[in-house]
Amino acid sequence: MFEFLGAILLLLVGGMAAVASRARPALCQTAGQSGAVAGSMLGLVAAVRILVSGQPEAMTATWLMPGGGFHLQIDALAAFFLLPVFGLSLVTAVYGRSYLAGRGDGSGLAGCWFHSNLLTAGMASVIAAHDGLLFLVSWEIMALSPFFLVIFDDRRATVRHAAWIYLAATHLGTAFLLVLFVLLGNLAGGSDFDGYAAVLKGNPGLASLVFILALIGFGSKAGIVPVHVWLPEAHPVAPSHASALMSGAMIKVGIYGLVRILTLLGPPQPWWGWLLIAIGASSGVLGVLFAMAQHDLKRLLAYSSVENIGIILLGIGIGVVGLATGMLTLTVIGFAAGLLHVVNHSIFKGLLFLGAGAVQHASHSLEFEQLGGLLKRMPWTGAAFLAGAAAIVGLPPLNGFISEFLLFYSGFAAVLDPAPHIAVAGLIAIIVMGLISGLAAACFAKAFGVAFLGSPRSAEAGNAHEVARPMWAAMALLAVLYLVIGLAAPLVVAALADVVTAATGVATGLVRAQLATVTGPLTTTIAVFGVLIGLALLAWLFRAHLLWARRIGSGPVWGCGYLFPSARMQYTASSFVQPLTTQFHLFVRNRLNVLQHGHIHVYVLYVAATLVALLLWASL
Amino acid sequence: MAAFASVISPVCALVLGPLLLALINRTKAFVAGRRGPPLLQPYFDIAKYLRRGAVYGDATSWVFRLGPVVNLTVLFAALLIVPWGAIRSPLSFSGDLIVVAGLLAVGRFAIVLAALDTGSSFEGMGASREVHFAALAEPALLLALAVLARVTGALSLTPIYQGITASAWVAALPTLALAAMTLLVLALVENSRIPVDDPTTHLELTMIHEVMVLDHSGPDLGYIHYAAALKLWILGGLLVGLVMPLRSGALWLDGSAMLLGMAILAVVIGMIESAMARYRLVHVPQFIVGAATLSVVGFILILV
Structure with a gap:
């Protein structure tokens, strides 16, 4: 626990030192970065130790705040969610310094470091809090600091608008949490x-x-449909490393809150699970459909976060159904799939946002129609982004496939169940997951293919250059993690036992036995991947052997006889996805326009009205 | 003996895969009153490509060169998992059907990215259609396999196909027939056959798969052609193994029955290609979704 407190302290001290030295940008950056790096490393040490030992650590202290106590407790579940928080904070701090260099004045830099460190500290204390009031205070810190990150580029009206939408949306969610904790606290x-x-x-x-209160309150932070509107507005306009932290870690804290409340609720009702599955399925499919239709790389990534939160909720929903109906396989595999996807998504979405930042840095645009051909100009960033795209699509042998394997596995296990409604639910999960992964493949083929392959569509993209070494080193670190999690899948899944136990209350022995039924198949899967990689190497060498000393030409591609092709004649991002968006236009059209028209004062009215109504109702 | 039995299915696929394409072409030629190319023509073609040099588009990078390699090797890996009717695969484990779907997705992603790497609008067009139809075909494949899993009570392809016996057909006739329809449509869709795609069309604007590989040449093109043969063999094997429920236990009998079944499948595909015109592109999604719906109906039928 001392490491944890030390981590929070280092983060805060680093942030404040950055503010104090704002007159000297270099010093300010050093202060902010070293606070974040040192604090996150210390936090990671604490989280890993708890995960390895399996012993929860707790601390209570007297606190001057009336109506609450200072009670921290880090069990396996909390420690597990601390991994993406501290891990991404570390990586984004490494990346952030080069990214921020030359952007904004000293006070802008200081604000960015201060608030991103504060965000990390806030997320960590939300996860460690074991007291309602402490939780809410930490939640507010975590919810407010991104506002200042989103508004970093405050000279642009769209950025200010996005920041206000974020602020209103986050408080709409907080209102439900406030009622939840006041209600429980009173009782x-x-x-x-x-x-x-x-x-x-x-x-x-x-x-x-x-x-229900928790689902709406935490769900709006996590970005489930239909309370996701703020996410694609706010995440793209923040500095990219802050977007990575928000999309990779902050929305997962919403998932953490939901799972934590579930552990307090006692035995779940089956319909909670069905509701989670329904919300997960609709968030997943709608998220990826919206993502596909975007013209801006970071907006595409933000919508894809909605999709992945859907996948996570689908897993947790299957787990809750299993818990409510006493089906151990569904409980354990469902929760394991959802929780593993939390970490997986934070790794690949973190990398993809960092990659988008590098693209913006190098070519001064995130519009697909201005990009192209970046892989040749930014080989390291391009390779890392390709790895991220393949992982988020769930392609073997990377980590995304492992969590999707678990999810499909729970779906197939449900299909074999004698009870018809469980079997139908399994079938629906399989169809939805199949559709999501197929659509995600289309979405990320577009994202990588249009931005990084082909010819540059603008002069800026043509003049792009590889980013500074710390920036691509941060991306490379995350890219290596995919392959490690992908190829060490049996070990990783077995290590989830304590976390699943903490989340479900099922005895550890039973959880281990259930996980053992998938670690066996996963081991064979890894062997297949080994063969796959070996064969690919052989096929590549054979090809090189065949081409050895033969004539290798280069020339223009086939243009149906047309001799003067230009980069502008390439297929565009919009035309690439046009058949799919046309087919699904019924869903892609925003049907929530009645409620959501982007007027901030109306959102504030919603917040106030909800709060008053809920408080009145709770006090009755 | 067991080790020998388990390598039969991949070896047959590797050796006989291109023959399927030749049989389809011969059938089409026969119906059209022509004699058609020799049965070994696909092998000659692949050998010819492997002997050539290569030409690359100016915009292409290593992604373009890696695409055909990945596309071919994932099918090699899939052959380790996919059984051939009664004949077991070298590897079998719970959930291996998910891995097969994943491997097919990798190959498709690699070819799509290679197509986008050329910067040609034709290949972008093909890639766009490919990801569109694949997004619908992937859930359809998993759906059909889920129906077979439910019927046989197994989670791995080899036990599933061991479980599809004559008595299983008697017990669940409508369901298995509907799943077979889905698999037939998927074999046509995934292998770019009529009525979805026309592998012999001459107009780039109407192609799907062929237009994505317009600019591959030499060994790369050879890899792509061989991979196409293997993919047809794998998906065709899933279909033939389902509709041909001979599970005698005698290797030579099961193997010959499967060989005969594959030949009949090639003739059937050739007849479909001769008898039907290609659908308009906008109708292809309806075709795939319709086929998937058949499996859903089949699933509901065995629940009640």
């Missing part, structure tokens, strides 16, 4: 989580109510 007579669990035990009506 329990204290704000400690242990007290909540006691009140909720044997009160299914209250538990269902709390579940």
